[in-house]
Amino acid sequence: MPSTYNKIHRLKAQGWTWPEFLAQIEQVSVHSIDEKTLYSNFRLPHRKPNKLLEETISLLHETFFPSPFPKEVEGLITLYNHLNSAKNLRTQEEDIELLERFVLAEIQQPESTRELEAKPDPKNEHSLRYARLCWLAANMAFDRIAYCRDNGLATKLAENQQAALKWFQQAKLAIEQCKQSQGINVEPFVIYKLTQNKLACYLNGLSSANRLDNHVLKGYIEDSGYIAETKTMLELEPFQWGIARNGLRFSSLLNNAQDCEYFFRALVTANKHFLDCDYQLPGGLSLNQSDDFQWALTVIKDRDLINKLDNI
Amino acid sequence: MNIKHNITLWLAALIFAVTAGCSSVSPESNAPMLEQEEAQAQESMMPSPSIKAKKRESIERDSQKESKGSDDMERLD
Numbered sequence A: 001m002p003s004t005y006n007k008i009h010r011l012k013a014q015g016w017t018w019p020e021f022l023a024q025i026e027q028v029s030v031h032s033i034d035e036k037t038l039y040s041n042f043r044l045p046h047r048k049p050n051k052l053l054e055e056t057i058s059l060l061h062e063t064f065f066p067s068p069f070p071k072e073v074e075g076l077i078t079l080y081n082h083l084n085s086a087k088n089l090r091t092q093e094e095d096i097e098l099l100e101r102f103v104l105a106e107i108q109q110p111e112s113t114r115e116l117e118a119k120p121d122p123k124n125e126h127s128l129r130y131a132r133l134c135w136l137a138a139n140m141a142f143d144r145i146a147y148c149r150d151n152g153l154a155t156k157l158a159e160n161q162q163a164a165l166k167w168f169q170q171a172k173l174a175i176e177q178c179k180q181s182q183g184i185n186v187e188p189f190v191i192y193k194l195t196q197n198k199l200a201c202y203l204n205g206l207s208s209a210n211r212l213d214n215h216v217l218k219g220y221i222e223d224s225g226y227i228a229e230t231k232t233m234l235e236l237e238p239f240q241w242g243i244a245r246n247g248l249r250f251s252s253l254l255n256n257a258q259d260c261e262y263f264f265r266a267l268v269t270a271n272k273h274f275l276d277c278d279y280q281l282p283g284g285l286s287l288n289q290s291d292d293f294q295w296a297l298t299v300i301k302d303r304d305l306i307n308k309l310d311n312i
Numbered sequence B: 001m002n003i004k005h006n007i008t009l010w011l012a013a014l015i016f017a018v019t020a021g022c023s024s025v026s027p028e029s030n031a032p033m034l035e036q037e038e039a040q041a042q043e044s045m046m047p048s049p050s051i052k053a054k055k056r057e058s059i060e061r062d063s064q065k066e067s068k069g070s071d072d073m074e075r076l077d
Helices: A004-012 A018-028 A035-043 A051-064 A071-085 A092-107 A110-118 A124-142 A145-150 A154-182 A188-204 A215-224 A226-236 A241-253 A257-270 A291-302 A305-310 B002-023 B033-045 B051-064
Strands: none
Touching: A004 A018, A004 A035, A004 A051, A018 A035, A018 A051, A035 A051, A071 A092, A071 A124, A092 A124, A124 A154, A124 A188, A145 A154, A145 A188, A154 A188, A188 A215, A188 A226, A188 A241, A215 A226, A215 A241, A226 A241, A226 A257, A241 A257, A241 A291, A257 A291, A257 A305, A291 A305
8 A cells, every 4th residue: 555655745736735734634534633643654655654543544545546456456455454553463474374365265266267268348347356355366466575585495485476576467467458548548657566576576576685686686677677567657756765766776687777767756756755765764765774785876866866956 | 777877878879879760761862671671571571473474573673774685565445
């Protein structure tokens, strides 16, 4: 799900003034949000929103940017994310396995696969339902990749990588089929997310040291068209610091100085805090701390980008 | 008697000093020993989380340390 920061920016990008934004909030929620809180979450990517703000903004975002996917499957995604991020839940692994078993049974039903291959599904919701269930199955496999990597479980790593890639690709095919055969409108960012997730399957399977000068990874990046897609997304939504950061990461791994400059500029455009290469978001690494960005940092320094952008 | 009295005074002073020091410790202080012991005591009373959960916590803590560690990509929903 988009972060609260991104949701606020997407809503604000509709041209609302802050009073209009607050008025819209009052339409969907009995609880009011003060302007200072809203504005600070708009300005600061590292700001952790309180529960009320998070829920209210989610509600408002769903009103203006409704998910194309059936609500019951969105509910399963939320349920899984809660399970996955739970701390000290004794039955966490077992609960996830139970959910995964259900999801795989749903998407591996022979009739679902036959319908997808043989003819367009007459019910829009069914194919988007199938797509989103595939996405969920992919998420579950994806979330095991880093654990397998860090614990030397090479076989399990490969299995989970392949499963995640397969289900992300199935989700993408199903959505594209819905768009083409049924004229369903799905915003470009939805497909982009699947492209990025597939690339993340490859990247997260490698430790930091193994990502640099990795020809296989470089091949995946180039074949995916990710860099060009990322630039397109940033033109549509320049506040998306996360995708600007990943664009910078992959440009760094590809040793492409021009793209490094492009994405650093985009990152700073998304939020000026990123002028500070030590700027760190909760749970993440700063550019200076991350091995993936070291090549880009030399470009940033050589081209004196920090001073140039600070003066704009 | 005198020795006993001195020892008693010394112990009282020590207890007072420790108590006063603990109350003036700032939240950001690097004095986690007592907190760690309490946390470990609590943890030993709770059912042991799954190995995977422990590994996940360890991985999350490692990723938050100031080191050039693995900078993984988040998946997008």
